[in-house]
Amino acid sequence: MRILVVEDEQALNELLVKQLQAAHYSVDGCLTGSDALDYLLGAEYDAVVLDIMLPGVSGLAVLRRLRPTGDRTPAILLPEPDGL
Secondary structure (H helix, E strand, O other), rough: EEEEEEEOOOOHHHHHHHHHOOOOOOOEOOOOHHHHHHHHHHHOOOOEEEOOOOOOOHHHHHHHHHHHHHOOOEEEOOOOOOOO
């Protein structure tokens, strides 16, 4: 299974990638919504772990741009903590 992790906080991104790799998944990680679009439009993924609040292109905007292309990759959305 191939997974894309999109999280702008680098330490959290690296942690998620390492944990998923330790569970024997093939994982790519990126830090921005525009990079996520490049990855998702350039390769096939079985799932994407997507932060909602990304600088520039938000996680929700990534999905809004992706869905009209016919891509139905399942997405797990990471919300921002309350109070931030």
